[in-house]
Amino acid sequence: MIKKIILIAVAIAILAATAFKLKTNKEVAEKRVYKYDIDKPITVKSIVLKPENAATSTVFAGNFQALRESKLSTDVQGKVLEIYVDQGSMVEENQALIQLDNSLLKLQLQSVEVKIEELTKDVKRYKVLTEADAIQGIQLEKTELALKSALIQKATLLEQINKTTIRAPFNAVVTAKMTEEGAFAAPGIPLLQITDISILKFTVNVPENSLSKFELNKNYTVSADAFPDIQLSGQTTMLGSKANIGNSFPVQLLVKNTNSHEIKSGMFGKVILQDDTDTSQITIPASALVGTTIKPQVYLIENGRAQLRDIIVAERIENRIVIAGGLKPGDEIVSNGFINLYNNANVNPK
The missing domain is CATH 2.40.30.170 (Efflux pump adaptor protein, beta barrel domain)
Structure with a gap:
């Protein structure tokens, strides 16, 4: 019986010690927790609104x-003999950029020129003979037609030779080089790009x-x-x-x-x-805006307290907000220091 009483007394003592310890810990924790003083003014930064000139800039x-940009190709096929420019080169209108091999065309031209020389002499000789009725006029006509055909052939070869030199159609800079010397060029295949x-x-x-x-x-x-x-x-x-x-x-x-x-x-x-309009307007820094884009608000300072005020935003220009309604010149608003700030809070503006 005595042993049972002792056990009960020990249990009660342990419970009492535990309760005392918990109470002591609670008191220590309560001392450590920061208690916000609702009546203490919150230090904030503020600005007093004044009208500004409405001259603004929109970006x-x-x-x-x-x-202009063009990819240059050739009208005639042939081997690329020489490239006079490189990527980044400045070129002028009609400047030679690429030369294709035209040696065969030049040989054909020489052959046609010899033929033209021969036909020209024949025409002169046949004219004399025709006037003397030594030959029929039909022979002179055929020779004259052959001379005209040879002259057309010469003009064609000269045009082909001219097209073997690729020239700049306008003043530009070479922005891409898509061929090298020795490569084969054909119509429709880009060789250079100029811009x-x-x-x-x-x-x-x-x-x-x-x-x-x-x-x-x-x-x-x-x-x-x-x-x-x-x-x-x-x-x-x-x-x-x-x-x-x-x-x-x-x-x-x-x-x-x-x-x-x-x-x-x-x-x-x-x-x-x-x-550059002459009217005035009110603008506030974007940092002063609270709420949402649907319901923009600011903290208006009245009688030492911060009052949430609905405003109407006209537009945003970089880091400034143009106000269309809700504020007037002379109003003081909170521009910074929103931590712990709430509606009707006591504030100390600076």
Whole structure:
């Protein structure tokens, strides 16, 4: 009986010690946990809104393409005898680029020239004999026709020989070399590719609500992403009449390249539209915007408290938001320091 009482007493003591330990641990944990003071002001950064000039710029991204590009081939077949240019070479209109073997054509030309010389003498001799009734006039006529045929044959050979020299159809740069000396050239097989980048086509895709900002034959400022400091002038030559898959319309501008042809075909760039209206507007930094795109909001500071305010967004220009409604000049809004911030929170703006 005494042993049983001792066991019960020990069990009670263990339970009491465990309860005391748990209570002590709870008190220590509660001391360590941070307790947020709801009445303590939250330090935030704020800005006071003021009207700004409405002059803005709208940017549309696009890419540059060569105005003219051609793959050159030959009209006559033959072995490539000599190539005068290489990839990257600048060429001028009518400059010789490739020479094909024309030795056989030149030999045929020599043979025809001998024949022409002989027929020319025969015609002169037969004219004298015909006038003296020594021969029939039909023989003179046949000889004259043979001379005309030989002259046509000569012209044909000269044209074929001329076509063995492949020339540049316009000023350009060689962008691809697709043959080597000794190779066989035939009609329809590309030998060189030349690209004219002195004038470039710049194409942008414009949303339907911005298409009216572009006018045909009007100049706009264009720049390449690789050379942002170089400002070029582009003239609109085409306004799209049919939307693409993204429901945007292509707008094409012609841009004169720099003298050193720094802008290359395939580069990306942008066209900048300036809007120089005289009205004023309110803009806020994009970082001040909270909520969603469907329901944009800001924290308006009134009487030391942050109040969530619904706003109407007109447009976004880079890192600024143009406000169409919900705010007025003189309003103070939170621009940074949104941690722990909530509606009607006590704030300390700086």
